[in-house]
């Protein structure tokens with residue numbers, strides 16, 4: 001194949017790549033402005049299923065509350081507008097579709113652009129130094145610390161690296177920061193807040209943090225999505241015939257997720273669940289979690305989620321023997337999943353909606369290209385659904401989350417507002 005082509009030749013080559021394409025806009029500092037990327041033809045069902053690729057935040061778990069809080073906090077720090085009276089905060093309709101499900105860079109870029117008039121140079125400076133100091137002192141993610149060091153040097157505060165107590169005078173370079181520099185600083189502040197909260201959760205302060213941030217000690221900041229426990233156990237063949245007993249659990253979760261009562265032919269659904277249980281008992285599915293979060297975050301989040309999943313097993317209407325088996329399988333998420341792919345496996349500029357994380361997952365699951373039609377992808381966001389198709393998986397199911405309800409989910413073959421319970425109860429996991 002030729003290495004360099006002109007526009008006309010490029011068009012011919014592009015045409016051979018398929019009928020469906022998507023346009024991916026790059027961050028401001030990347031060449032080119034956008035990319036035109038081929039995506040797999042949409043599939044609405046599968047003859048056979050061998051693997052699942054699933055997003056973490058909003059699909060497997062809910063940590064969006066924490067991310068949203070940290071993003072809002074970033075703007076508050078950079079403007080010193082801490083109360084709702086001074087600044088109302090993120091707007092559900094206008095802002096949420098732009099700050100969920102994409103890469104951190106894009107989320108921060110959007111907010112810095114949208115709320116630029118609120119930012120105050122002195123507060124940007126102070127919050128930058130404070131968050132850098134915290135990250136170097138207490139941060140547990142090596143890559144993050146390296147980025148913070150790079151930024152400190154870039155802005156002329158490299159001395160902080162070797163002297164964490166060092167104080168700096170404000171200087172007026174902060175009056176004329178470029179958008180890229182503001183975003184760089186915003187990212188440091190965002191991560192500092194997010195990791196600070198994650199560390200407290202790790203230290204068992206979950207309910208204290210919920211009380212402080214959301215005035216509700218019982219609010220789970222990290223929690224599995226409805227039906228996830230049942231779905232994972234079923235897919236790994238841990239339920240067998242007893243899958244039929246989980247109809248009530250799924251119907252109850254359907255109601256929580258969709259806000260509606262489930263209606264359907266109960267006895268035929270139970271029969272189908274039992275068949276799925278048997279099918280996966282003899283052929284367990286390979287499962288990958290694919291997240292734009294960095295490894296450090298995914299590790300804390302998934303550890304916490306699986307702790308809750310183990311507790312939830314007791315509420316399932318299955319035999320004691322199966323319960324023990326599932327609890328043991330859920331006791332360690334790294335053993336449970338076939339692979340966990342995080343942003344740390346790629347680079348910030350190649351996260352969703354780019355295909356990379358999903359391509360890595362498919363490779364690690366050892367699914368050959370001609371079997372991509374036996375893979376089902378689950379996502380709750382616009383960029384995630386695009387990433388699945390861009391990785392060559394045609395069956396992408398969107399399970400929108402309250403906070404991604406404003407997203408354009410056109411890339412998905414199915415949009416299930418009833419989440420994973422709907423996928424099982426209504427669609428029989430899209431198996432023909």
Ligand SMILES: [Mg+2]
Nearest residue numbers: 055057058380
């Ligand atoms: Mg998500």
